[in-house]
Amino acid sequence: MSTAPKSLLTEAVMFFSERGVCKEVLYTEFEALLDGLVATPEFADETIEAVFLQINNRLQVRAAVFFTMDFDMDGYVNRLWNMPLRQLAEKAGRGPDMGGGPIRLACLGFTTSPEYRENMWKPGQRNGRADLALIKEAVNRNALGIIGDDEEAYTPIPAERLRVAAEDAWYDDSRGISESETEPRGESASQPVAAAQTIEDQAQRERDEHLNKIALYTRQILTLQERLKQAENRRLADLDQLRQDHTDHLNLIRGEMIDIKNELASQQKINASLRRELAKAQNRTSID
Incomplete structure (x- = not known):
């Protein structure tokens, strides 16, 4: 029995305001912020709550690290900021189920690296909505453009579509399954092809x-x-x-x-x- 290949994880960072998720970037863009190549004027002279995420190709969160960042007057990240987000995600403890099983969670009050506690925060509620729910909705919107798995590629073929040759013809190519049995009938054959083409x-x-x-x-x-x-x-x-x-x-x-x-x-x-x-x-x- 064949199994689907293990999904790759996409790394991203989401920033929060009082209303919820206000900015989403891939980790490569986040690294540009850390290197001082780009600024974020809307965060100038503020301490922002953010979350580092690892997301699989089924748009399911697998790890989350909740941290804070300080920005200077020009919107650049404080040069003294330094947190090993990937390492914290790898060492994180078992967290809640966000749709794809329990995630690895690191936040204030729930971390195996207390030396970074002062730069972490604990998800809660804002505007009557849970922060974890806001994250899940943002991931499902897929504004980051994460390329998902082709679900139909792993779907087993229904039994009614299978055709088996007679036992006495298993070793005789001249008496195999007839063309009328193997060829799709009517529009039923074109529908999977069209669906596959649409997905592609x-x-x-x-x-x-x-x-x-x-x-x-x-x-x-x-x-x-x-x-x-x-x-x-x-x-x-x-x-x-x-x-x-x-x-x-x-x-x-x-x-x-x-x-x-x-x-x-x-x-x-x-x-x-x-x-x-x-x-x-x-x-x-x-x-x-």
């Missing part, structure tokens, strides 16, 4: 959409990298100019100091000469 077309559209998203994010990352490079070049140019201005100012001050020293030395000579003349005058006066 939908999967192709989802793949194309996913590839388009990847291309878009790649272009955005390249644009941001170019902007960062230009900003770095401007910063270096400004720094060089500042150094040059500082050097010029320092040379000017040194020149002024030399002039002051020379003037002071000249004044000291004049004072010494005046003291000698004064001493001579006093000597002549005392003699007279």
Whole structure:
């Protein structure tokens, strides 16, 4: 008996506001946030509640890590933020059933890594809805474009569609099943083909959409990298100019100091000469 291959897990992050899930990103996009390549202006100067998810191809949550993130005034992630989300998900304990069996859950008050407790939160209720229910609904909406399994590929063939040759014809190719028995009759044969084609077309559209998203994010990352490079070049140019201005100012001050020293030395000579003349005058006066 054949079994379906084990589903791959898609990693994603969902951000919460007071009303519920307000932003969803794949983990690759989340890494761009962590690297400072992109900002999230709507989260500027806030501490945001988020959840790291591992989702299978049947759109079922298999692991969830509830954590918080601090954003600066420009909407960039605090550079001191550092949590091993994947490791926390792997070591998480047994949580509730969200449709695909008990999930691995890590949150405030339910974690095997207490050192990260201060950056975690506990799911509850908001606007009368459970956070876990909001997550499940968001996953089912599939705004992330997760490509699901082809369910019909694993559906067993109904017994009434099977045709068995007579026992005496099992080893004789000339007396096998007749063409009239093996050929589909009427529209019943075309329906599975049409359904399979529809599923294939939908999967192709989802793949194309996913590839388009990847291309878009790649272009955005390249644009941001170019902007960062230009900003770095401007910063270096400004720094060089500042150094040059500082050097010029320092040379000017040194020149002024030399002039002051020379003037002071000249004044000291004049004072010494005046003291000698004064001493001579006093000597002549005392003699007279």
